[in-house]
Structures are given as structure tokens and as C-alpha cells.
Amino acid sequence: MDPRFRDTFGPELSIGKAVEIMTASFAQVGYSTPGLDARLLLADIAGVKRIEFIVAPERPVGADWQRLTEAAERRLAGEPVARLIGSWEFWSLPFALDASTLVPRPETETVVEAVLAAIDRSSGRDASLRILDLGTGCGAILVALLSELPNAFGIGVDRELGAARLAQANAERNRVAKRAAFIAGDWATAIVGNFDVVVSNPPYVASGAIATLDPEVRCHDPPLALDGGPDGLCAYRSIIADLPRLLAREGTAAFEVGAGQAEAVVALVEGANLRPAIRRDLAGRDRVVLGLPSVRQDTPNKPCDEMRREKHLA
Structure with a gap:
């Protein structure tokens, strides 16, 4: 597990915090749309609706946290979001x-x-x-x-x-x-x-x-x-x-x-x-x-x- 996610990702992680962590990590490696990438991964893996990012950022990621961690690591390694979620x-x-x-x-x-x-x-x-x-x-x-x-x-x-x-x-x-x-x-x-x-x-x-x-x-x-x-x-x-x-x-x-x-x-x-x-x-x-x-x-x-x-x- 990437150290950027190892100490922070878990079932109690809020979707707002997950977006924050992934956005910072993706931006650090130079991706042009780090925030969008983070939200797309959460929407696909944890079923987060667009409005929830605004009105319910405290919602926990829950049981999907391990899949989210894997996807975040793969994105950090250069795999396109479209390939990770299988649609565009x-x-x-x-x-x-x-x-x-x-x-x-x-x-x-x-x-x-x-x-x-x-x-x-x-x-x-x-x-x-x-x-x-x-x-x-x-x-x-x-x-x-x-x-x-x-x-x-x-x-x-x-x-x-x-x-x-x-x-x-x-x-x-x-x-x-x-x-x-x-x-x-x-x-x-x-x-x-x-x-x-x-x-x-x-x-x-x-x-x-x-x-x-x-x-x-x-x-x-x-x-x-x-x-x-x-x-x-x-x-x-x-x-x-x-x-x-x-x-x-x-x-x-x-x-x-x-x-x-x-x-x-x-x-x-x-x-x-x-x-x-x-x-x-x-x-x-x-x-x-x-x-x-x-x-x-x-x-x-x-x-x-x-x-x-x-x-x-x-």
C-alpha cells in the first residue's frame, strides 16, 4: 500500500477526507485534474453521488475502502481513471x-x-x-x-x-x-x-x-x-x-x-x-x-x- 494512503484509508474515512488526500497525491505527481479524478473514483467504487460531495462530505467510505485504496494506488502509478472505472x-x-x-x-x-x-x-x-x-x-x-x-x-x-x-x-x-x-x-x-x-x-x-x-x-x-x-x-x-x-x-x-x-x-x-x-x-x-x-x-x-x-x- 502506498504510504500516502496506508495510514489514513479505512472504513471510517470520510468521502471529503478521501477526496482531499487523493487530490493532493494526484496533484503532487502532476495530473491535470486531480480533484475530478478523486471524485470519479469515489463515485464509481463507493457509489458516491455528486451532491454528496457537497452536502454530506462526512459520509464514511465504509466497506469499499480497500477497493478505493487499490484504485488510488493504480491511478498514482499512471493508470487512467477511465481504465479504472471502465467507462467514460x-x-x-x-x-x-x-x-x-x-x-x-x-x-x-x-x-x-x-x-x-x-x-x-x-x-x-x-x-x-x-x-x-x-x-x-x-x-x-x-x-x-x-x-x-x-x-x-x-x-x-x-x-x-x-x-x-x-x-x-x-x-x-x-x-x-x-x-x-x-x-x-x-x-x-x-x-x-x-x-x-x-x-x-x-x-x-x-x-x-x-x-x-x-x-x-x-x-x-x-x-x-x-x-x-x-x-x-x-x-x-x-x-x-x-x-x-x-x-x-x-x-x-x-x-x-x-x-x-x-x-x-x-x-x-x-x-x-x-x-x-x-x-x-x-x-x-x-x-x-x-x-x-x-x-x-x-x-x-x-x-x-x-x-x-x-x-x-x-
């Missing part, structure tokens, strides 16, 4: 996780925002859309889109059977399972048909850069979901090469990209005869590359200002 929130929706999936990250919500913005400018959210999510992982992007598009149907594909099964469970958990299907496959090789939306957050870390990633990612995310090949672009080449047969005439493609990759993915999108656009995340980084129809019937050369890049768009 994305687009204000809950998603179960396992070892076969990435932890959905806030910046990935930019993909959802970009797709919805494109739909708002074209068919509208009530249209009967077909969505394809390649590399679906826990299903976060597809489930989030289906939650906003009441008449859409989506297919999620992942190379890991376990991930596809977990995504199906997450669709059920978020009440969109009747409009979703999940399969295991190698990108789009087994997929036939035209889709109004093709989305992907593929592996995009260059193989040689994986060793430089933050330990929380490098040591706990599945390598298959990180490794994008020698230059990080292998998955993009494979997926974008299939867009001419996958994407409906007025369809939209959207890809999350890593740092410094937007220009290369833009070139691939242009090679597929689509009109590229780039959307930045809240940190101001190029996060999503879209492939839009070459000719738009509504506003041919006037993409939304927030997505405009004149050097890329006609």
Missing part, C-alpha cells in the same frame, strides 16, 4: 470501455460537430441518412451521431471483434441500437453500398513516435488503435481510396487527424475528387479533415466560415 463520457453520453478500445477524448467531439454542421447545411438532421464509422472502437462517434439524427442508420466497423461487440452494447445503453449494426472487419473491405456520411478516427500515430506518447496512452491504449504505420497515414490511404465506391454523390467524409497531418490528408481527399475543409478543435489545432461534395447545390463555393480554408476550398 463522450458527447454527454456514457460509454463502457475495455482493453480493445481507446478512451474517447474530448477533441474527438470535433468530428461529431463537423459532421452535424455539414448535415445542417445540406439534408438536415431529420433526413434518413446512412452512416459508416470505420474503426468504431467503443462506438462513440457513431452513437453520438445517431443520438442527434433520429432517422439515421449507422454501421460501425472495427478490426477487433471485442470492440465491435462493446460498441453494440454501448448503442443499446444509449438507446440507438435499433438503428445501428456493428461488425468486425478490415476497414471497408466487407462493406458494399453508398453512405451519406463516412467517418473515421483511425490510428494516426507514426510507428516510431509511439514510444514518445504520454504513458497513460502508450501503456494503456491498445497498440492496434494507435499505430498508423511509418508516417501515420496508412489508414487514411486505405479508407480514402475506397471513398469513391462508399460515399453517396452528396455525401460527406470526416476524419480526425493528428498534429501536422491535416495537409497530407487534405491531399488524399482531393485525390478522391472531394472538396476538403479543415475544422479546428477548441484548442485551435487542426483536428478534422472533411471531404465535401465537389459541387454543392445549395451554396456551391461558400462553405461555413468556421470550416473555411481558402487555400483548400474552391
Whole structure:
């Protein structure tokens, strides 16, 4: 047991004191959200409700103190909170996780925002859309889109059977399972048909850069979901090469990209005869590359200002 917890954790420990101790310990090792981490662990392990942290901080941890101690030690050793509690929130929706999936990250919500913005400018959210999510992982992007598009149907594909099964469970958990299907496959090789939306957050870390990633990612995310090949672009080449047969005439493609990759993915999108656009995340980084129809019937050369890049768009 870590000495920071050994002398203080026990069944009589109050939740307020537990938060104080864990927050101080997590802050000492440099975690960016130590207080939130502490509260999430208590909520998951001891069933503490959010309001109890405010109105009942004297409540004892009780019989769950040993499990809490183990979780606090594992967090202190670098294991992400999402892995410890086995779930995470994305687009204000809950998603179960396992070892076969990435932890959905806030910046990935930019993909959802970009797709919805494109739909708002074209068919509208009530249209009967077909969505394809390649590399679906826990299903976060597809489930989030289906939650906003009441008449859409989506297919999620992942190379890991376990991930596809977990995504199906997450669709059920978020009440969109009747409009979703999940399969295991190698990108789009087994997929036939035209889709109004093709989305992907593929592996995009260059193989040689994986060793430089933050330990929380490098040591706990599945390598298959990180490794994008020698230059990080292998998955993009494979997926974008299939867009001419996958994407409906007025369809939209959207890809999350890593740092410094937007220009290369833009070139691939242009090679597929689509009109590229780039959307930045809240940190101001190029996060999503879209492939839009070459000719738009509504506003041919006037993409939304927030997505405009004149050097890329006609």
C-alpha cells in the first residue's frame, strides 16, 4: 500500500477526507485534474453521488475502502481513471470501455460537430441518412451521431471483434441500437453500398513516435488503435481510396487527424475528387479533415466560415 494512503484509508474515512488526500497525491505527481479524478473514483467504487460531495462530505467510505485504496494506488502509478472505472463520457453520453478500445477524448467531439454542421447545411438532421464509422472502437462517434439524427442508420466497423461487440452494447445503453449494426472487419473491405456520411478516427500515430506518447496512452491504449504505420497515414490511404465506391454523390467524409497531418490528408481527399475543409478543435489545432461534395447545390463555393480554408476550398 502506498504510504500516502496506508495510514489514513479505512472504513471510517470520510468521502471529503478521501477526496482531499487523493487530490493532493494526484496533484503532487502532476495530473491535470486531480480533484475530478478523486471524485470519479469515489463515485464509481463507493457509489458516491455528486451532491454528496457537497452536502454530506462526512459520509464514511465504509466497506469499499480497500477497493478505493487499490484504485488510488493504480491511478498514482499512471493508470487512467477511465481504465479504472471502465467507462467514460463522450458527447454527454456514457460509454463502457475495455482493453480493445481507446478512451474517447474530448477533441474527438470535433468530428461529431463537423459532421452535424455539414448535415445542417445540406439534408438536415431529420433526413434518413446512412452512416459508416470505420474503426468504431467503443462506438462513440457513431452513437453520438445517431443520438442527434433520429432517422439515421449507422454501421460501425472495427478490426477487433471485442470492440465491435462493446460498441453494440454501448448503442443499446444509449438507446440507438435499433438503428445501428456493428461488425468486425478490415476497414471497408466487407462493406458494399453508398453512405451519406463516412467517418473515421483511425490510428494516426507514426510507428516510431509511439514510444514518445504520454504513458497513460502508450501503456494503456491498445497498440492496434494507435499505430498508423511509418508516417501515420496508412489508414487514411486505405479508407480514402475506397471513398469513391462508399460515399453517396452528396455525401460527406470526416476524419480526425493528428498534429501536422491535416495537409497530407487534405491531399488524399482531393485525390478522391472531394472538396476538403479543415475544422479546428477548441484548442485551435487542426483536428478534422472533411471531404465535401465537389459541387454543392445549395451554396456551391461558400462553405461555413468556421470550416473555411481558402487555400483548400474552391
